[in-house]
Amino acid sequence: MTGRPRIRFQIQPTVSHYREPLVRRLRQSRSLALEMVGRFSNSEAQQADRIQSASARTLQQVTALQTLTAGLLWWEKGQVSAVWRGGFDAYVLEGRIYTVSTWAAAVAGRLRRRRVLLWGHGWKRPEGGAKRQLRLCFYRLVDGLMVYGDRAKELGISYGVPESKIQVVYNSLYSEADLPDAARARAQVASAAAGRPTLIYCSRLTTRHRLDILAEALRDWPEDQPAPRVLIVGDGVERPRLQRLFAEAGVEAEFLGAVYEFRRLAELYSQADVALSVGGAGLNVIQALGFAVPVVAESGHRDSSPEIEAVVEGVSGRYFHGGSAESLREVLHTLLQDRELLARLGERGQQIVRRRYTAERHAEAIEAALHHFLSR
Numbered sequence: 001m002t003g004r005p006r007i008r009f010q011i012q013p014t015v016s017h018y019r020e021p022l023v024r025r026l027r028q029s030r031s032l033a034l035e036m037v038g039r040f041s042n043s044e045a046q047q048a049d050r051i052q053s054a055s056a057r058t059l060q061q062v063t064a065l066q067t068l069t070a071g072l073l074w075w076e077k078g079q080v081s082a083v084w085r086g087g088f089d090a091y092v093l094e095g096r097i098y099t100v101s102t103w104a105a106a107v108a109g110r111l112r113r114r115r116v117l118l119w120g121h122g123w124k125r126p127e128g129g130a131k132r133q134l135r136l137c138f139y140r141l142v143d144g145l146m147v148y149g150d151r152a153k154e155l156g157i158s159y160g161v162p163e164s165k166i167q168v169v170y171n172s173l174y175s176e177a178d179l180p181d182a183a184r185a186r187a188q189v190a191s192a193a194a195g196r197p198t199l200i201y202c203s204r205l206t207t208r209h210r211l212d213i214l215a216e217a218l219r220d221w222p223e224d225q226p227a228p229r230v231l232i233v234g235d236g237v238e239r240p241r242l243q244r245l246f247a248e249a250g251v252e253a254e255f256l257g258a259v260y261e262f263r264r265l266a267e268l269y270s271q272a273d274v275a276l277s278v279g280g281a282g283l284n285v286i287q288a289l290g291f292a293v294p295v296v297a298e299s300g301h302r303d304s305s306p307e308i309e310a311v312v313e314g315v316s317g318r319y320f321h322g323g324s325a326e327s328l329r330e331v332l333h334t335l336l337q338d339r340e341l342l343a344r345l346g347e348r349g350q351q352i353v354r355r356r357y358t359a360e361r362h363a364e365a366i367e368a369a370l371h372h373f374l375s376r
Contacts, residue, residue: 004033005089005374008082011038012094012119015062017052017260018283021175021359027061029367035088037063039076052260074099083108083116089374095120095145097138106141117144117373119366122152122166123159125302132159139165144373146366149306164376167369171307172362173283176354179290180266197228197336200272200293202265202284205236208303209279212245216325219249222333227252231268233259269293273342274335278328281308289316290353294345296331298322310357316349 009026011019015038026034040053040062053059068075076099083091083105091109093102095118102118109116122145127135139145139161146169147153153166203209214230221227230246230253239255246253259265265287269275275288275295280303288295289310295317297308311317318335321327335342355361 004029004031005370006033006035006087007090007092007370008088009034009036009092010065010079010094010119011036011062014039014042014051015054015059016041017054018173020054020058021178022172022362023054023058023061025175025359025363026366029363032367032370035063036061037065037078039065039067052258072098074101076101079105080108083114084112086112086114088114090115090117090143090370092117092119092146092370093142094118095122095147097135103138103141106138109143110141115373116142117146117370118142119146119169120148121306122147122149123155124152124305126155127159136160143376144369146369147306149309151309152306164372167365167372169365169369170356170362171283171286172357172359173286174262174290174358176358176360178262179350179354179358180270180292196226197273198231198271199228199274199276199332200231200233200269200288201276201278202233202259202268202287203277203282204234205232205238205242207238209236209238210323211238211242211278213278213298213323213325213328214276215242215246215249215251215253217329217332218251220325220329225333225336228273228332228336230254231256231272233257233265233268266291274332277304277308277311280304281311283307285310286353286357289346289349290357292346292350294318294335294342294349296320296328296335298328307357310349310352312352314345316345316352318345 040059042051066077079093079101091114093105106116136159145166147166148171150168153168156166157163218227232253232255235258243255269291272293275293277285277295277297279298280301281297282305285295285307295311297311297317297319299319300322313319318331320331
């Protein structure tokens with residue numbers, strides 16, 4: 001352990017169930033000594049929208065951060081004093097511009113000559129005016145940014161951030177060993193597809209994820225084709241209203257609630273022909289492609305996270321026009337007619353996940369980024 005750079009590393013955004021594979025992999029790092037801290041839950045969210053925390057065993061390996069909130073503004077206790085005291089070669093903080101303590105910690109880093117880095121989305125979409133200037137001011141205070149996607153880096157460079165200051169680390173859900181064999185997974189779907197296609201939607205049921213469009217698209221399904229059934233995995237404040245909406249539209253939809261157990265999720269995805277991302281996309285895209293299920297996603301949604309980059313038109317999935325139930329219906333109808341295309345999209349989608357979005361690749365990218373910034 002002697003000689004490895006010491007990093008105080010904040011897990012972003014929380015120490016949740018889906019961060020466990022990454023935490024395990026980072027703890028095995030041979031080149032860095034990481035002391036992990038993080039928020040154990042997104043307690044600022046409504047109860048139904050909160051993300052499940054990691055297991056007790058994983059939480060024991062991370063120092064809890066307490067967060068004070070006042071609307072959009074947050075203060076994470078202990079961050080500023082940690083940077084001020086020193087003792088680490090670098091400090092990785094959450095890259096959220098409304099977290100006041102991160103601004104203060106970055107200033108402390110400047111004053112005390114500490115290397116402060118941010119891990120966050122960066123830019124999800126083009127930005128202008130006062131907010132762009134605020135973000136650029138925020139980023140000037142720190143030594144480097146670790147972002148989730150290529151688009152964020154492209155936008156940052158176009159706004160004047162030096163290319164060497166931005167490293168893309170992508171994101172992850174599962175370890176590579178957890179992913180099923182793509183060919184076998186698609187064979188299971190082919191053998192199970194006795195006439196009735198199955199769609200799966202897996203995400204929190206919030207106003208950000210506008211599942212109304214799916215009910216509308218399937219309500220007017222062509223009469224000469226078997227209507228798809230829908231598996232809806234997730235919970236949230238919108239669930240009661242959506243259950244009524246799908247029932248009124250005459251769409252067969254099974255609301256399964258939140259499912260975190262890996263084997264159960266694998267079983268559900270093995271039944272699906274297509275996974276849906278309606279509204280803002282995120283890790284639900286990586287989850288589906290990891291299970292070798294192609295994704296139909298909404299194009300141009302402003303709330304989509306960088307994981308949407310894994311959905312490549314005609315390679316790992318298809319896009320429908322934002323907000324258009326007619327476009328969604330047309331895309332689904334075309335895809336479900338071509339089982340060979342579905343298999344090909346699923347296999348290529350999983351290849352993208354294996355290349356960039358497993359816990360192993362994610363940890364390697366983070367380690368490479370940290371070494372890059374330490375060497376500057």
